[in-house]
Amino acid sequence: MTDHQVAAVFDASGLRCPMPILKTKKEVQGIKVGEILKVIATDIGTKKDFPAWAERSGNEIVELAEEGDKLIWFIRRLK
Numbered sequence: 180m181t182d183h184q185v186a187a188v189f190d191a192s193g194l195r196c197p198m199p200i201l202k203t204k205k206e207v208q209g210i211k212v213g214e215i216l217k218v219i220a221t222d223i224g225t226k227k228d229f230p231a232w233a234e235r236s237g238n239e240i241v242e243l244a245e246e247g248d249k250l251i252w253f254i255r256r257l258k
Contacts, residue, residue, distance in 0.1 A: 181242055183253045186214035192249065196224040200232050207238060207256050215241060218252040225250055 189206040191199040199220045207216055218229075226243075229252055233240045241253040 181253075183215050183217070183241060185217040185253070186210040188217045188219070191218055191220045191222070191225075193221060195222055196228065199225050200228045203229070203252075203254070204232070204236070207236075207254060210256050212256050212258065214256055216254045216256065218254060220250045220252065221248055223250070225252065229254070 187206065187210050189203060191202060194202065199218070199222050203216070203218050206218070210216055229243075230240055232238075233254065237258045239255040239257055241255050243253075244251040
């Protein structure tokens with residue numbers, strides 16, 4: 180996992196679809212354009228949902244790292 184300069188961290192551990200994506204959308208709105216949000220998730224469905232959402236919303240998935248049962252997402256706000 181690369182050391183990213185993150186503006187905020189959102190822990191979505193334990194949340195099930197569709198809550199991780201819905202709450203991440205809101206969290207992304209709380210950071211500035213160009214900043215990175217770190218999201219910690221345990222729902223395997225985010226592997227499909229987050230890239231699709233990022234493409235639709237115009238945001239960027241910078242990195243996905245896996246640590247045990249946790250999926251660590253780094254999402255850059257572009258809009």
